[in-house]
Every structure is written in structure tokens, then in C-alpha cells.
Amino acid sequence: MFSLIQLQSFVAVAEELHFGAAAERLNMTQPPLSRQIQLLEKELRAPLFDRTSRKVELTDAGRTLLPSARQILDMAVKTELDVRRVATGEAGSVTIAYTAIAGQSALPRLLRRAADEQPGVSLILRELVSTDQMDGLVKGTVDIGLLRPIVARPGVVSRPLMRDRLVIALPADSELSGEGALPVRALEGQPLMMYSTAEARYFHDLVLRLFASAGAHPNVTQYASQVPALLAFVEAGLGLTLVPASAQSFAPAGVQFRELEPSRGVKDLNRVDLEVAWNENNTNPAVRRLLELLETPAEDESPV
Structure with missing residues (x-):
């Protein structure tokens, strides 16, 4: 199998049509350049150049090889760059x-x-x-x-x-709709859309701790693992829920929000x-x- 140095040598000679100029371009002497061309011709079993004392010309085999040789060299350079980029995290x-x-x-x-x-x-x-x-x-x-x-x-x-922090998500027609913050105790008795214990344990436990800190008991009527599903329940008028404040940016139009009143226990716990x-x-x-x-x-x- 031919090597990249053999192809580089061939392309340089093919483009310069002069062994001396090609050797200078490759920063090498002429004898090793000629040796690389000979090795390539032996590998391919075909003469690539017609050489005389006055000029160098490509043979038909050489003209056939030239575009493929350029493509292979370009691909080798690209592959080297790609590998380096992957190794450094750039790709x-x-x-x-x-x-x-x-x-x-x-x-x-x-x-x-x-x-x-x-x-x-x-x-x-x-x-x-x-x-x-x-x-x-x-x-x-x-x-x-x-x-x-x-x-x-x-x-x-x-x-x-x-x-982030939890806020109260309410149906538009909820009796708790309005402005200002609400204490956790105001949510007691209201149908609560709750987080699943299996897939949303973090939020499930946080909501329970908030209710416990206020001495209130949640009235859980539905469970879901994702905030969008809980907000869909709220929009349907099935009850309220507690969601991260950042959820307000994508909440359905029929959902309103109120802050939780920052009492001593709630203020310390209400951190998402x-x-x-x-x-x-x-x-x-x-x-x-x-x-x-x-x-x-x-x-x-x-x-x-």
C-alpha cells in the first residue's frame, strides 16, 4: 500500500513538473524525492512520469492518479484536524x-x-x-x-x-385568585395537584415540608410527574398546584399565579x-x- 509521503511527493512533482522544484517545495533533497516516486510506481505497477533530460510529463496513469491523490491528501488533513478537534473538545x-x-x-x-x-x-x-x-x-x-x-x-x-422558588398555580376562576402572597394554610382543603413520589420525589417532599412547616395538611387529588401535566390539571379547573416560578413563562393562559407568603419556616424551605x-x-x-x-x-x- 502506498503511503501519504509518496502521494505528497507525486502531487508536488505533478504540479511542478520539475523534480528540483518539487524537492525544494517539500523541503527535501532530490534523491529521496525520486526514491518516493519510484516506490509509488512500483506499488502501483505503472509509470507515472515520462522523464527526459529536458522535461517531465505525466503519463496517462499519472493523470488518472492526480485527482484521487489530491483528494486523499485533503481527506488526510481533514481527518487529522477532526481528530485533534475531538481530542480538545472542539468537536x-x-x-x-x-x-x-x-x-x-x-x-x-x-x-x-x-x-x-x-x-x-x-x-x-x-x-x-x-x-x-x-x-x-x-x-x-x-x-x-x-x-x-x-x-x-x-x-x-x-x-x-x-x-428558583415555588409559586401557587391556580385556575382562573379559583376562589383564591387575586393579588399578593398567600400563606400555605390558605391552601388547606383545596384540591392539590401533587408530584409523583416515584418520578418527582424532590418536589413531592418539598411540597409536604412546606405544608408541614405551616401546620397544614394537603388535600391531594391528582398526581403527575411533570410540571406541564400539573399545569394542565390546573387549567382544566381540577385544583391548584405548586410549581417553580420559572414555569410561569410557559404556563397555559387559563392559569394564574400567586406567591407563597414568606413566613419564617416557608422562607427557609421555599428553595428549588x-x-x-x-x-x-x-x-x-x-x-x-x-x-x-x-x-x-x-x-x-x-x-x-
């Missing part, structure tokens, strides 16, 4: 998983940063609840997760990314954290570089 692919709320808040900002600073990286997006994200991080099917704080898994590390998580054994350079971007907030972002 490759990263699978990002996110919760429904993160898809409306943290994810768009992350995508903008990646487009600006890692344009050669392909991003594969998957909407998953936090527990499924953790499973994916352990198995290696997810590179980066935007999830709620849950029980850690071996090898998975995380850090805070964003902070979003974390970025990854497997510490992940060796994808693009993942590491994307995580570095997340460590430095953009000008329009505030760190946690």
Missing part, C-alpha cells in the same frame, strides 16, 4: 438530559453558550425526569444531566446550577435547586469543555 457529540422545567430555563442558555463556544459539537437532547437522568449517567447513555438534587449514585457528581450532573469517569473531552462553560456564567446570568 464530537454530547448527550444532555433535562427536566421539563430545565428545558424552559437552564437549557436554552446552555445551548446558546455551546453554539457560541463549541459550534463543532453536536448536542443530543433528551427530556427525562431526574431519576431517569441518574440512571443514564450511571449507564453512560447520558453525558450531562440538568436535574433536581436526588440521592447520588456511585461515580456521579453534581453541583448547583440554578435556584437545579443541578448539573455528570459521571466522573466520562472521558469525552467535549463534555469536560461544556462543563467548564457552565462553571463561568455568561454576562446575562447570575451564579448560584
Whole structure:
């Protein structure tokens, strides 16, 4: 099989039609250049040049080889650059998983940063609840997760990314509709759309703690694992729910919001954290570089 140096030598001679000029172009002496051409002709079993003391010309075989040789050399250069870009995190692919709320808040900002600073990286997006994200991080099917704080898994590390608060989502015709903040006790007895214990344990436990801090008891009538589903229940007039404040940006038109009154216990508890998580054994350079971007907030972002 011929080598790249043989093709480089051939192309230089073919373009210069002069062995001395081609050798100078390749920063080598003429004898080793001639040797590379001879080896290539032997490998291909065909003369590539007609040589006389006065001129050098391509044979039919040489003219046939020239465009393919150029293409092979171009591909070799491109491959080298591609490999280097992947090795430095400038190219490759990263699978990002996110919760429904993160898809409306943290994810768009992350995508903008990646487009600006890692344009050669392909991003594969998957909407998953936090527990499924953790499973994916352990198995290696997810590179980066935007999830709620849950029980850690071996090898998975995380850090805070964003902070939010819960607000009350009400049907437009609710007796609690109005302005101003409401105490948690005002929600007692109202039909509550609640988070699933299996897939949304973080929010489920947070809501229970808020009610307990006020000495109130929730009247749970429906369960769902995702905020959009809970908001759909509210829009249908089935009751109220507590959702992150960032959900107001994509809530249905028939849903109104009120703040929770910041009593002593509620003020301390009403904090919704979003974390970025990854497997510490992940060796994808693009993942590491994307995580570095997340460590430095953009000008329009505030760190946690």
C-alpha cells in the first residue's frame, strides 16, 4: 500500500513538473524525492512520469492518479484536524438530559453558550425526569444531566446550577385568585395537584415540608410527574398546584399565579435547586469543555 509521503511527493512533482522544484517545495533533497516516486510506481505497477533530460510529463496513469491523490491528501488533513478537534473538545457529540422545567430555563442558555463556544459539537437532547437522568449517567447513555438534587449514585457528581422558588398555580376562576402572597394554610382543603413520589420525589417532599412547616395538611387529588401535566390539571379547573416560578413563562393562559407568603419556616424551605450532573469517569473531552462553560456564567446570568 502506498503511503501519504509518496502521494505528497507525486502531487508536488505533478504540479511542478520539475523534480528540483518539487524537492525544494517539500523541503527535501532530490534523491529521496525520486526514491518516493519510484516506490509509488512500483506499488502501483505503472509509470507515472515520462522523464527526459529536458522535461517531465505525466503519463496517462499519472493523470488518472492526480485527482484521487489530491483528494486523499485533503481527506488526510481533514481527518487529522477532526481528530485533534475531538481530542480538545472542539468537536464530537454530547448527550444532555433535562427536566421539563430545565428545558424552559437552564437549557436554552446552555445551548446558546455551546453554539457560541463549541459550534463543532453536536448536542443530543433528551427530556427525562431526574431519576431517569441518574440512571443514564450511571449507564453512560447520558453525558450531562440538568436535574433536581436526588440521592447520588456511585461515580456521579453534581453541583448547583440554578435556584428558583415555588409559586401557587391556580385556575382562573379559583376562589383564591387575586393579588399578593398567600400563606400555605390558605391552601388547606383545596384540591392539590401533587408530584409523583416515584418520578418527582424532590418536589413531592418539598411540597409536604412546606405544608408541614405551616401546620397544614394537603388535600391531594391528582398526581403527575411533570410540571406541564400539573399545569394542565390546573387549567382544566381540577385544583391548584405548586410549581417553580420559572414555569410561569410557559404556563397555559387559563392559569394564574400567586406567591407563597414568606413566613419564617416557608422562607427557609421555599428553595428549588437545579443541578448539573455528570459521571466522573466520562472521558469525552467535549463534555469536560461544556462543563467548564457552565462553571463561568455568561454576562446575562447570575451564579448560584
